[in-house]
Structures are given as C-alpha cells and as structure tokens.
Amino acid sequence: MTLVSELVAALDEERVRSGGLERALYNRDASIMEGRAGVVCFPLTTPEVQAVVKVAAAHGRAVVPRGAGTGLAGGAVPVGAEGHEPVVVVTTRMNRVLEVDAHNAVAWVQPGVLNLDLSRHVAPLGLHFAPDPSSQQACSIGGNVANNSGGPHCLAYGVTTAHVLAMDVVLADGVLVRLGGLEPEGLGYDLRGAFVGSEGTMGVAVAVAVRLTPLPPALRTLLIGFPTVEAAAETVTAVIGAGIIPAAMEMMDARITKAVEEYVHAGFPADAAAVLLIEVDGLEDGVAAAAAEVIELAQARGATSVRMAADAAERDLLWKGRKSAFGAVARIAPDYYLHDTVVPRTRLAEILARVYELADANGVAVMNVFHAGDGNLHPLFLFDRRRPGELDRVKAAGDQLIRVCIEAGGVLSGEHGIGLEKRDYMPLLFSPADLLAQDSLRDAFDPSRLFNPDKVIPSGSRCGDLQSVPPGVWI
Amino acid sequence: MGALEDFAVEVGRDDPVAVRGGATQWDVGGPVHPDVRIVAAPAGVVDHRPEEMLVRVRAGTTMAELAGVLDRAGQMVPLDPADPERATVGGILSVGRAGLRRLRHGPVRDHVLEIRYVSAGGELVKAGAPVVKNVSGFDLVRLLVGSLGTLGLLGEVVLRTYPRPRAGRWLTGPAPALPGQPLLGLYRPSAVLWDGGRLWVLLEGHPSDVDAQAHHLGPAWAETDGPPAVPVGGRLSMAPGRVATWARDHPAGSFLAELGVGVVHLSGPAAASAASEPAVAELNRRVKDRFDPTGRLNPGRMAA
Numbered sequence A: 001m002t003l004v005s006e007l008v009a010a011l012d013e014e015r016v017r018s019g020g021l022e023r024a025l026y027n028r029d030a031s032i033m034e035g036r037a038g039v040v041c042f043p044l045t046t047p048e049v050q051a052v053v054k055v056a057a058a059h060g061r062a063v064v065p066r067g068a069g070t071g072l073a074g075g076a077v078p079v080g081a082e083g084h085e086p087v088v089v090v091t092t093r094m095n096r097v098l099e100v101d102a103h104n105a106v107a108w109v110q111p112g113v114l115n116l117d118l119s120r121h122v123a124p125l126g127l128h129f130a131p132d133p134s135s136q137q138a139c140s141i142g143g144n145v146a147n148n149s150g151g152p153h154c155l156a157y158g159v160t161t162a163h164v165l166a167m168d169v170v171l172a173d174g175v176l177v178r179l180g181g182l183e184p185e186g187l188g189y190d191l192r193g194a195f196v197g198s199e200g201t202m203g204v205a206v207a208v209a210v211r212l213t214p215l216p217p218a219l220r221t222l223l224i225g226f227p228t229v230e231a232a233a234e235t236v237t238a239v240i241g242a243g244i245i246p247a248a249m250e251m252m253d254a255r256i257t258k259a260v261e262e263y264v265h266a267g268f269p270a271d272a273a274a275v276l277l278i279e280v281d282g283l284e285d286g287v288a289a290a291a292a293e294v295i296e297l298a299q300a301r302g303a304t305s306v307r308m309a310a311d312a313a314e315r316d317l318l319w320k321g322r323k324s325a326f327g328a329v330a331r332i333a334p335d336y337y338l339h340d341t342v343v344p345r346t347r348l349a350e351i352l353a354r355v356y357e358l359a360d361a362n363g364v365a366v367m368n369v370f371h372a373g374d375g376n377l378h379p380l381f382l383f384d385r386r387r388p389g390e391l392d393r394v395k396a397a398g399d400q401l402i403r404v405c406i407e408a409g410g411v412l413s414g415e416h417g418i419g420l421e422k423r424d425y426m427p428l429l430f431s432p433a434d435l436l437a438q439d440s441l442r443d444a445f446d447p448s449r450l451f452n453p454d455k456v457i458p459s460g461s462r463c464g465d466l467q468s469v470p471p472g473v474w475i
Numbered sequence B: 001m002g003a004l005e006d007f008a009v010e011v012g013r014d015d016p017v018a019v020r021g022g023a024t025q026w027d028v029g030g031p032v033h034p035d036v037r038i039v040a041a042p043a044g045v046v047d048h049r050p051e052e053m054l055v056r057v058r059a060g061t062t063m064a065e066l067a068g069v070l071d072r073a074g075q076m077v078p079l080d081p082a083d084p085e086r087a088t089v090g091g092i093l094s095v096g097r098a099g100l101r102r103l104r105h106g107p108v109r110d111h112v113l114e115i116r117y118v119s120a121g122g123e124l125v126k127a128g129a130p131v132v133k134n135v136s137g138f139d140l141v142r143l144l145v146g147s148l149g150t151l152g153l154l155g156e157v158v159l160r161t162y163p164r165p166r167a168g169r170w171l172t173g174p175a176p177a178l179p180g181q182p183l184l185g186l187y188r189p190s191a192v193l194w195d196g197g198r199l200w201v202l203l204e205g206h207p208s209d210v211d212a213q214a215h216h217l218g219p220a221w222a223e224t225d226g227p228p229a230v231p232v233g234g235r236l237s238m239a240p241g242r243v244a245t246w247a248r249d250h251p252a253g254s255f256l257a258e259l260g261v262g263v264v265h266l267s268g269p270a271a272a273s274a275a276s277e278p279a280v281a282e283l284n285r286r287v288k289d290r291f292d293p294t295g296r297l298n299p300g301r302m303a304a
Ligand SMILES: Cc1cc2nc3c(=O)[nH]c(=O)nc-3n(C[C@H](O)[C@H](O)[C@H](O)COP(=O)(O)OP(=O)(O)OC[C@H]3O[C@@H](n4cnc5c(N)ncnc54)[C@H](O)[C@@H]3O)c2cc1C
Pocket: A029, A030, A064, A065, A066, A067, A068, A069, A070, A071, A072, A074, A075, A076, A091, A111, A132, A133, A134, A135, A138, A139, A140, A141, A142, A143, A144, A145, A146, A147, A148, A149, A150, A151, A152, A199, A200, A201, A203, A204, A205, A206, A326, A415, A416, A452
C-alpha cells in the first residue's frame, strides 16, 4: 500500500491531506522559514498517533509534530528532500481537557488544547495555567511543552517545565510511554524534564499533566512612563535588586507604544521613551508594599507617569495593550522579524543601546517589546519582503544581535527555541562536547531520528557553516 | 589549571569512580560497588550576583557555606537539606530531593540554571547557562538533577537565588483526619505537614500577610518553633491525592506527610517501590548507555 492509503486506513480520508494546496498550509510556522509537508494528518486519539508514526516509519518518512503552528523558530517546518517530505502530525483536533483535579491542582489535557482555553476552563475553580505566552489565544499546550514556552508571568511563576508534571509520549517505534508522574520523586531519570523543550525531536506528546496555580487574591498592575530607555532599564535592575520579584515586568519602547496606542487606545503615554508594565501579586499587604516600593524606585529614576489599574477592566486594557503589540506592528509594516535572546538583566540598558545602534547601522527599523524582568529581549525588525535587499539587512542585524547577546553572557533563545532558525548558532554557546551530550539525549529517545530531523543540533559537518539551512528550506 | 579542570583530570576516563559529597544521602539509589575509586568535587562559592539573583558555586561546597554567603545579601536557595553542615550542593542536586518547603518553593530541579560536569569520557561539559530564562538546546540540566551521578559528575553549578522571606511562622493544630482541603484554604503556604494527628504549617511572606493567614487558621492553632522531628526510617513518594487513602492503613505518629507535595517520611523502613514500566525502564537504560557506555560513573547506583 502507498503511504497515503495506509494513513487513510489508520485515520480516515477527511483527516489525511495529501493535496498540494492543503499541504502547502503546513509548510510554514509563524517564522519566515518554509519547508515542504509530505502528508498532513489530524489524529483524534493516541492509538491514531501511534498508527501514523508506525506507518511513517515503515515508509522511511520523518514525522514532524505540530500544534498550532505559532512557533517562531521553524520548529514545525517540515524538512526533507523531494519525494521524502515528512508526515506532519497536527494535534489541533486533540483538544479536550481530559480531567481536572481542583483539590490537587492538576489537570490532564490533550496536546491540542489551547493555552488560554485551559486557563479559562479552570478559572471558575480559582486556578490557572501560569505560563502565558503572548500567543496564548492561539498556541497549544503540546507546543508549549515542546518549546518550554514562557510568557510575561513566568518571571515569578517559572516557565513551562515548572508547570508540567507528566506526559504521555508516542516514541518512534509507536510505543506509548508516560514520562514523569504526579508523584514528586519518581524513579529513574527526569525524562519529563528532558522531553520538555525537545522541540518535537523526541516524540509526540499525546497527553499532558499540568500543574495549576491559584489565582492571586490581590494584585496591582502599574503602567509607568520613563523619559529614557535607560531609566526604564535601570528601574528593572533596581526592582530585582531590591528583592522584589513582580509577577510580570514588561518593557515597551516609544515606537511600539505609539503603534499600540493607535491600535487599541489603551491610554499608553505618548510622550514616554519607554514604559514598564509591572504587575505584583500575592496577598494584599505584601502586594501593596511591593507596588509602593516599585513606584518609589521608578520615580527615583525619573519616571514621568505612573498609572495603577483601578479595576479588572483597566487591568485587562493595559494587558491588551501589551498583548496586542504584534497585531499593532502588523498594521504598520508588511513583515516583521521577531527575535528572542536573553542577556543578564543588569545589562539591559547597555544592550538595548547596542540593539538600536546595530539596527541603525543596517538601515533597519526596530521596535522593542519584551520580558524585561528576566532579561529576555524581543527586538522586532520591520521589513517588506517585496523590496529587494530588505530581508538581507534584517538578517544581518539579527546575526549581529545574537553575537552581541552571547558576548554579554546571554543565550540564543529565552522562549522561542532553536528550531531551524538558530540551529547553526549553537556552536557560539556550546562546545562540540556540549553539543554531543545534547545529541546523545536525543539519540536515546529517538535512535532512528524519525522525529523532526535537522532541528536544534547542527550536524557535525555544518558546525562551521553558519547561516546555512538544510536543502529544501526557503527563507 | 582551574579547579574544574583538575577535577576532570582526577575523574579521568577509564576506571570506575564514585563521587562523594557529605555522604548524608549516601544510601539513596543503592550501594556503589565497594572497590571503586572515590573522588570529591571541588568546593567554594565562585560568584554570587545578588542583583541577577544567581550564584555560581562548586559542587563540593556545603549548603551551610553557600547559605552563609547568600544570607549576607538577604538571599537564599530553598534546597533545605536536613544536615546543611555536611550536605554538599552537588549531592543535593544529584539526589534531587527537596526539603520541607517544596510546596511553595518548588522542586530542586527548578532552582538550577547551569551545570558543568565531567563526563564518563573525562571531558568537561556545560549544560544550561547563567541566565534565568533559557531554551537554547535540550535540557540536560533537568536530566542531571536526580541522576545520582550516573550520567556525569557535577563540578560547578549556577543556581537561582531568592530574597529571603521577610517573615516566617510555623503553626500547629490538631487534625485527626486529613483535611478536606489539603492546603487549608491558605494561599500558597510554604509547607503543610500532617502526622495523622496534628498539622504543622509554615507561612512565609510579608509580616502582616503571614499574621492574617495565621489568624485564618483559627483559635485551635498555636505558634511553634519549627517542624516536628522528621522521621528518617524511610521515604515514600506518591501523588498528593493518594495520601488520604494511604494514611488509612498507617497509625498516627508513624509518619509525616508533606501535603500538597506527596512526600511521606516514615519512622519504619519503606517498602521497595514498584519498578518502572518496561518502556520507561528501556528509555532510562538507553540514556545511561549514551552518557556512560562502560558504566564507570557511580557503578551500582541505580537512578532507573
Ligand atoms: C505573536 C506571537 C507571540 C508569541 N509570544 C510568545 C511568548 O510570549 N512566549 C513564548 O514562549 N512563545 C511565544 N511565541 C511562540 C509560540 O507561540 C510558542 O512557541 C508556542 O508554544 C508554540 O505552540 P504551537 O502550538 O503553535 O506549536 P507549533 O508552532 O505548532 O510547534 C512548535 C514546536 O513544538 C513541536 N510540537 C508541537 N506539538 C507537539 C507535540 N504534541 N508533541 C511534540 N512536539 C510538539 C513542534 O514540532 C515544533 O518543534 C509567540 C508567537 C507569536 C506568533
């Protein structure tokens, strides 16, 4: 039987797509990279995922797990030579919350459940799923697990790995394993921890046990305007230095603030060079004290405006401003390239100055909206891919950005992952021995290299050859 | 040469070695083969950055020494070993068992940002990085925590540090049965312990919030100096939701359960835990095989 007919036999006709146009929808994720999907499958159940994996393996086809396709590092972009394009396993129809245990604050969910849907589902119980990527309306829990995703509130609550207790995973031989468990000290290695952040290279997560977090009884949301970017960055450093860990501490520069204001009319200060959106949460007195101290630290650094959300509606509006940033940019630029690096948070002011410099030097417009509290930069380079040379200048600026951050003691990615985008930069951060160790882990899970080949770890021959992407991928 | 390079040379690449810290949890994972060469990781706090909220420390450093350095800046790492004078950072991470404040502060694995270890091949390998957020590559840091030194020998690590809570109060109250709400309606308490007859609660945070939460517990509760003596006969790990059923067959006072966490300390020995499912055992075996093909690192110990 052919690949397609075997897949149809395992699922059904409607959920196996092999037509050119339909496949093309799955050639990309939210990055600018493009590959080629072989066949696209939409399983509903774990046995269906197992069947698809076995069929693909028998036909020598790679398997690319895919959630909502909002990844920004090319993680879900299918890579394979012509005639050997991967089978893409899309989890969006595995979107049920399987079980919620409110007493013990855990839930089992299918991987295609959307991040925000989960938090909405458990909100009546006074709980939420703490990792809140800006894409939370669209991204899946399976994608969050695979990328170990972060979000504004991960500053105090920790990224996805701190909120995932266990998952059921289909391995390359079709076998189902449970990694981790609800018990605190399981036997054996932390295979759960090893799988989180594996970017689809070790197996398909088909069910995930997540830890739920109580909604805070008190919170304050502050929007503070500053006369300079440095003053805002120094305030971030000062707040952390004072021993305050806000739930979230986000920065937006004047350019992005203006774009957002024109888009959502949230009353962001038009005259500020930068704003900080800071939220503190917990119990009432500690929250009130922390908010007062944050305001004092900001004013000592020249804050020009301080606005505290008076009620839930105002809080939602301020957060809408932050979370609409990418939508706002999409209105004013045909294309944008969203970067993701981390630097020590005491060096934000200095590194941001370098970011503006290198953008200027390359003739590229840049905007900054990012998770300042943990030093996680997200410069947004605007461009128009129809104009010759623009994308090349954006790539040059991105290359310099990465090098500046690594030199400052930072890392390649804080939350979007390595995927294809940064694979060939890995040697900037890791020695050959370090990379070999990471590859050994992958090899233990997937000795046949069935899942998501060519991602994350540069293959030996490519180590010195930065900027290369595998054949069949277009940027 | 630096201390780490010296350690790598000492570990070498050929003969079986076991690494010893303070030997406070030496029996976890089973006995090492008796005739292996014993090595010790280098010690010393290398660099504390209070304003970055992280510390670089060598694995052989005792928890007491580390805590002393952090304390001077008003910070802490909530690893909470039972014997901080002897327990080393490397030992705590390799065993991976958290102390009594795990409920609020999280498991050991959540506090580790970077690990430099000596591989079975005698090479220095780096996992992770000294920043608080990082998804650059596969997460070897989580894999190494709790691996009992069977995948690599820890040389130096970077840990997250945290501001010391401004106030902390232990309270105790009667509880013959497990409370219907395991966390007693408190907001993120640091510990809730139960011995089948009494409860102990640790509240940490802003002083007046702590007082308000203490008040919420009601008049039957009294201030106490600290947790009760923790039984050391055995240790069980179970889904927190299973503690109630388990406790039905165990007399009050014969155990101390960490509610909301699922660790149960026993005065008598713990029954051997059930083996992993075959597919999981196979994965563990493959991981061990990739990282230590000749089985020279802590032979005899079984994390799997
Ligand atoms: C506007 C915008 C804002 C964003 N903001 C943030 C942010 O604040 N923080 C953040 O961390 N990210 C952010 N992202 C990136 C992205 O949303 C996250 O990485 C998200 O977790 C990806 O989820 P997804 O379902 O879209 O995964 P996909 O893009 O479909 O896949 C991502 C990776 O996960 C793998 N994968 C997916 N499902 C599974 C599964 N079930 N089993 C195994 N592997 C799987 C894929 O193979 C791929 O490698 C943003 C993206 C956009 C477009």
